[in-house]
Structures are given as C-alpha cells and as structure tokens.
Amino acid sequence: MNDLLYKGHFKGLDIAFTYAVTTAAVNEAVVRHDCDPAAAHVLGRAMTGALLAAAVLPEGQRLNACWKYQGALKTIVVDAGQDGTVRALISPEQLGPLDDAHEELYGEIGDLQVIISKEGAIASSGTTPISLHDAVSDLAYHYCISDQIETGMSAMIGFNPDPANPIHLCQGWMIQALPNTDLERFDRIRKQMDTAGFRELLGHESESEGYFEQIAKALIGDELGFEGVQMEACPVPKFECTCSKEKMGAVLRSIPIPDRMTIVKRNEPVGISCQFCNERYEMTIEECIAAWNQKVEG
Numbered sequence: 001m002n003d004l005l006y007k008g009h010f011k012g013l014d015i016a017f018t019y020a021v022t023t024a025a026v027n028e029a030v031v032r033h034d035c036d037p038a039a040a041h042v043l044g045r046a047m048t049g050a051l052l053a054a055a056v057l058p059e060g061q062r063l064n065a066c067w068k069y070q071g072a073l074k075t076i077v078v079d080a081g082q083d084g085t086v087r088a089l090i091s092p093e094q095l096g097p098l099d100d101a102h103e104e105l106y107g108e109i110g111d112l113q114v115i116i117s118k119e120g121a122i123a124s125s126g127t128t129p130i131s132l133h134d135a136v137s138d139l140a141y142h143y144c145i146s147d148q149i150e151t152g153m154s155a156m157i158g159f160n161p162d163p164a165n166p167i168h169l170c171q172g173w174m175i176q177a178l179p180n181t182d183l184e185r186f187d188r189i190r191k192q193m194d195t196a197g198f199r200e201l202l203g204h205e206s207e208s209e210g211y212f213e214q215i216a217k218a219l220i221g222d223e224l225g226f227e228g229v230q231m232e233a234c235p236v237p238k239f240e241c242t243c244s245k246e247k248m249g250a251v252l253r254s255i256p257i258p259d260r261m262t263i264v265k266r267n268e269p270v271g272i273s274c275q276f277c278n279e280r281y282e283m284t285i286e287e288c289i290a291a292w293n294q295k296v297e298g
Contacts, residue, residue, distance in 0.1 A: 001169065001205055003238070005084055006212075007055045008231025010220060014178040015186060018052045019212065020171060020237060022086075025051075026157070027167040028239035029088050032278045037166075038095035038105075039073075041157055044170045046076045046135040047088050048155040052174035053139065054080035055234045057116065061123065064115045067135050070107025072096070076135055079276070084235030087242070087276040106133045112142050136172070143176070150177035152190035156203040169205045173219065185223060192219050241277035248272045248281050249291035260292060 003025055007018045026044035029035075035043055046067065054063040059082055067076040072095055078088040095105065108131065115125040126146035130138035136155045143151035155172030173193065177186045192198050198218045208214075213229075220226050251272050255263070263270060263285070270283045283291075 001171075001207060003236050005051065005055055005234040005237055006231045007234055008229055009178065010216075010226060010228075011230055012225040012227035013185065013189075013220070013223065014181040015189065016056065016176045016178055017231075018055045018174045018234075019215075019231075020048055020051050020055070022048045022051055022170045022172070022237045023167050025086055025237040025239045026170045027165060029086075030166055031164065032239075033090065033093045035090065036094045036096065037159060038097070039090050039093050040159070040166060042073060042095070042105075042135055043076060043088055043090040044157045044167060045155040045172070046090075046139075047078050047080070047086055048157075048170055048172040049136040049139045049153050049174070050078035050080040050088075051084070051086055051237050052153060052155075052172055053143070054082055054086075055084075056176075057082040058118075061116055061118045064117065065139060066113045066115075067110060067130070067138060068112075069105075069110040071103065071105045073105050073107075077276075082235075084237045085240040086237060087239060089275050103133065110138070112138050114139075114142055114146070140174070150181070150183060150186055150190075151175070152186075152193050154193040154199070154202060156199060158203060158205075169203070171202060173202065173215070175219075189219060189221070189223065192221060239277075241274060241279065243274035243277060243279055245281045245283070245287075248274075248283060249294060252283065252288055252291040253294070260288070263288060 001021050003021050005020045009016045026047050030040040050065050062081045064079045075091040080086040110130045111127055112130045113127045116123045128142040128146050132138050136153045140151045140153040143149045152175045157170040158168040159166055160168045201215050201218050267285055270288055271280055273280045
C-alpha cells in the first residue's frame with residue numbers, strides 16, 4: 001500500500017476522523033536512525049499519531065510533539081506538518097528486548113508537550129502528564145485533557161526481515177468528537193479501536209477498493225444514525241527534514257568558548273549530525289568562526 005492520508009467525518013454521527021498509511025515515511029526514519037525493532041515500533045507509531053493530528057491543522061501549521069519518559073525509553077520527538085511532511089527522532093535508538101507496553105520501557109509518569117506553530121511562530125502549546133505506557137494513547141489523552149477534545153487513536157505497525165526495508169506496514173486512525181457529538185456513542189466507537197477485529201484489520205495490508213469502508217464499518221459497527229463517510233485526500237505523508245549546513249551555525253554557537261578555542265587550535269573540520277535525519281555536515285574552521293561571530297537577532 002502506498003502512503004496516504006485522508007480526513008473527513010462520519011455523517012450523522014458528528015465524529016471527525018483521519019486515516020493514514022505511513023509505511024514509507026516511517027521506514028525512512030527507522031533506517032536513518034538505525035532503530036532496533038522495539039525502537040522502530042515506538043517511533044513508527046508515534047510518527048503516525050502525529051501525522052493523524054497534524055492533518056486537521058489549518059494550512060501551513062505544524063505540530064511538534066515531544067514525549068519524555070522515565071524508563072529505558074527517554075525521548076520521542078515528532079515534527080509533522082499539515083502538508084504531510086514529517087521528521088522524527090527517538091532516544092535511545094536501541095531499546096533491546098523490552099515489551100513496549102511495560103513500565104520498564106516507559107517508566108511511571110512522563111510528560112508530553114505539543115506545540116502548534118506556523119512559520120516558526122508558536123500558535124499554541126500545552127504539556128500533559130502521561131502514564132498510559134503507549135505514545136499513541138498518550139497523544140490521544142493529551143487532546144482529551146489539554147484541548148478538551150474527546151479523541152481516540154489507534155496505530156499498527158508490522159515488520160519485514162530486511163534491514164534496508166524493515167517496515168512492512170504502518171497505518172492508523174484518529175477520531176475526534178465534534179461539538180454536537182453524542183459522547184456516549186463516541187466512547188462506544190472509541191472502544192472499538194481496542195477490539196481484536198479492528199486491530200486485525202488495521203494490521204492487515206490490502207489493496208482492495210473496499211478496504212477503507214471495511215475498516216470504517218468495523219469502527220462504526222451498528223450505530224444508528226450513520227449516514228456514510230465524507231472525506232478528502234490530504235498531502236501524502238513524506239519524511240522530510242528542514243536541516244541545512246547554514247542551520248548548523250546554531251549548534252556551533254552552543255559550544256562553550258573554551259571548547260571553541262580547542263577546535264581552532266586543532267585546525268580540523270568539525271562534524272555535526274542532524275538529530276532528526278542523521279545527515280552529517282562538515283564545517284571548516286572558517287565556517288565555525290563565521291558562525292561564532294554571527295549576531296543573532298532577538
């Protein structure tokens with residue numbers, strides 16, 4: 001299945017949804033970060049959740065989600081745009097043979113910060129304590145608590161035994177209550193996301209024309225009032241980083257002055273890697289000195 005992203009609503013139920021296939025975008029991130037299966041599982045699902053949420057933003061806006069945990073897993077950061085572009089990082093990139101739903105991996109209570117921005121300016125931000133031991137569930141919980149929008153999310157990921165192409169399938173759904181939603185009915189539909197039948201469908205790759213409708217039917221069930229689906233295609237998810245050699249100047253300026261002097265004395269190029277995409281930039285001594293002498297506005 002090719003990557004895709006749809007948004008719309010279930011007519012007659014006052015429930016909005018987004019649906020995404022993110023296999024290629026997630027595969028790119030996992031390969032770039034050389035993630036082991038445990039880290040790939042967590043990162044891929046977090047990326048999918050962020051893309052689902054970013055799809056409903058106004059044009060030009062971006063969502064930056066930063067999960068901080070206290071277990072073996074420390075940090076996940078996903079930057080996703082309404083335009084479908086996404087970049088991400090996870091620390092550490094090798095988690096070993098841990099159960100991703102186990103307290104050993106996530107710790108007891110973490111924090112999730114979500115920032116919405118446009119052209120670098122922050123439009124809104126919020127931080128939520130999280131303890132559900134799952135990045136996707138924690139993101140949905142953030143919307144319920146911080147934005148007070150009842151939200152449900154589900155994402156599934158499967159793997160290939162191929163280090164160069166490790167992701168077989170990654171896709172997910174998000175539903176959100178609209179102003180006139182019957183919240184009891186919404187909760188019934190949200191609980192369907194945890195059923196074996198729905199998760200089996202979401203974890204299954206299919207090119208059939210009725211696949212989307214089949215998943216939607218499994219989600220809606222026999223709810224009265226359902227009048228069909230209205231949806232539109234969004235920009236296709238794509239891994240894309242905004243780093244550049246020029247932007248590495250900010251990293252250079254964070255180097256303490258004594259360390260700068262050591263670098264100059266060695267007279268050797270400085271290598272800097274982008275945390276989001278692992279692209280490595282070689283900075284000459286002249287470029288380092290120019291960055292250190294650059295005046296930063298504000």
